[in-house]
Amino acid sequence: MTDESVCQCDHIHETEVSNTKKTMLKDDDYIALSTLYKMFADPTRIKLLHALEKSELCVCDLAALLGMTKSAISHQLKALKLSDLVKFRKEGQNVYYSLADDHVKLIIDMGLEHINE
Amino acid sequence: MTDESVCQCDHIHETEVSNTKKTMLKDDDYIALSTLYKMFADPTRIKLLHALEKSELCVCDLAALLGMTKSAISHQLKALKLSDLVKFRKEGQNVYYSLADDHVKLIIDMGLEHINE
DNA sequence: CAAACAGTTGAACAATTATTCAACTATATT
DNA sequence: AATATAGTTGAATAATTGTTCAACTGTTTG
Numbered sequence: 001m002t003d004e005s006v007c008q009c010d011h012i013h014e015t016e017v018s019n020t021k022k023t024m025l026k027d028d029d030y031i032a033l034s035t036l037y038k039m040f041a042d043p044t045r046i047k048l049l050h051a052l053e054k055s056e057l058c059v060c061d062l063a064a065l066l067g068m069t070k071s072a073i074s075h076q077l078k079a080l081k082l083s084d085l086v087k088f089r090k091e092g093q094n095v096y097y098s099l100a101d102d103h104v105k106l107i108i109d110m111g112l113e114h115i116n117e
Numbered sequence: 118m119t120d121e122s123v124c125q126c127d128h129i130h131e132t133e134v135s136n137t138k139k140t141m142l143k144d145d146d147y148i149a150l151s152t153l154y155k156m157f158a159d160p161t162r163i164k165l166l167h168a169l170e171k172s173e174l175c176v177c178d179l180a181a182l183l184g185m186t187k188s189a190i191s192h193q194l195k196a197l198k199l200s201d202l203v204k205f206r207k208e209g210q211n212v213y214y215s216l217a218d219d220h221v222k223l224i225i226d227m228g229l230e231h232i233n234e
Numbered sequence: 235c236a237a238a239c240a241g242t243t244g245a246a247c248a249a250t251t252a253t254t255c256a257a258c259t260a261t262a263t264t
Numbered sequence: 265a266a267t268a269t270a271g272t273t274g275a276a277t278a279a280t281t282g283t284t285c286a287a288c289t290g291t292t293t294g
Contacts, residue, residue, distance in 0.1 A: 006184045009177035010239070017178050020171045024182075030160045030167070033228045037163070040154035042252075043147045050147070054137045059271060060126035061134050065141075067123050072253055074272055093261050093270045103231040110227055111150050114220045127269070159282075176241060189283055191242055210240045210291050 039083045040107060044068070045076050048097075049104050052086060056098035156200045157224060161185070162193050165214075166221050169203060173215035 040046050047066055051057060057065070063073045077097055080086040085104055088097045099105065157163050164183055168174060174182070180190045194214055197203045202221055205214045216222065 006180070006186065008187055008240095009181055011177065012181045013175065013178050016172055016174060017182050020168050020174065020178075020182060023171050024164070024168065027160070029229075029232070030164050032232050033225070034158050034160045034163050036228050036231060037154050037157035038251095041151050041158040043144070043151045044252075046151050046154070047141070047147050051137050051141065054140050055133055057133060057137065058130065060128065060269095061130050061137075063123070064126055064129045065134050065137060069123065069254075070125055070271065071255080071273085074270095075252075078272080090261095090271095095271065101231075103227065107224070107227050107231070108150070110220065110224050111153050112146075114153060114218075114224070115146070115149050125270095155281095161282080177239095186284075187241065188243085188285080191240095192282075195242080207291095212241065 036083060039080060039085055040111070042076070044072070045080060046108065048073070048076060048080065049085065049099065050108060052097060052099050053105050053108075056089075056096045058094040058096050060094075062097070153200060156197060156202055157228070159193070161189070162197060163225065165190070165193060165197065166202065166216065167225060169214060169216050170222050170225075173206075173213045175211040175213050177211075179214070 040049070044066065048062060051062060051065055059070050059073055059077065062077075063070045066073065077086060077088075081088065084100050086097050087100045088095050090096075157166070161183065165179060168179060168182055176187050176190055176194065179194075180187045183190065194203060194205075198205065201217050203214050204217045205212050207213075
């Protein structure tokens with residue numbers, strides 16, 4: 001099956017397309033990238049990340065801050081944890097969450113720049 | 118209704134929470150931010166953006182490059198257009214798309230950095 | 235003018251996902 | 265040991281979303 005049969009096109013700019021093809025990454029890389037950005041693609045999660053820029057907070061603090069249930073927050077923190085965007089430490093009954101690294105702040109700031117222009 | 122009644126928590130670190138609250142943005146800002154990142158949160162769209170880093174391409178080119186139908190590509194380009202991530206120019210039957218500004222490349226590169234560590 | 239092609243669009247369908255709810259674990263307190 | 269609280273978890277539900285399909289617009293060419 002040719003590319004043309006998939007895209008239903010006859011006249012393709014072949015040199016540009018083949019040049020671009022060389023610069024493209026593996027499919028898995030794009031999936032990994034989009035999976036990362038999915039974490040920033042939800043208001044609740046981006047609030048959590050932004051809140052944790054300031055200081056570490058426990059699940060209760062975050063739930064109170066966002067006005068949401070502990071369960072909802074815990075579910076989202078789990079997703080952020082799986083994407084290595086937050087880390088945590090346990091202390092007694094509390095679990096304190098914090099940002100995993102500086103990229104998180106940089107990515108959020110980059111987005112804010114785009115919004116505010 | 119108090120925050121506590123929503124989050125089901127009794128012992129909240131009040132000073133940390135109220136300090137963090139001061140640094141938080143308006144809800145609309147978080148919605149705008151997450152809406153922006155939603156555009157990067159899909160493999161097809163991030164491929165389109167990455168492809169357009171190299172040179173402008175028409176819908177047919179992009180469809181051929183990604184091995185997808187013109188319709189699917191057109192739908193995603195519309196979303197990217199609405200988020201001001203791509204711009205376009207018409208020439209005869211063709212519509213050439215290109216990146217709207219440099220932020221797009223920066224945001225993708227930032228994500229790649231996080232992946233490759 | 236008619237045929238061919240590039241591109242767009244809306245509806246439909248399938249897949250993904252955010253929150254809720256209830257049940258559960260684990261730690262701390264009395 | 266019993267109770268209370270912090271946090272997690274899995275299933276269920278509702279909402280969102282990506283692709284397909286068919287029909288459409290607009291431009292070019294013979």
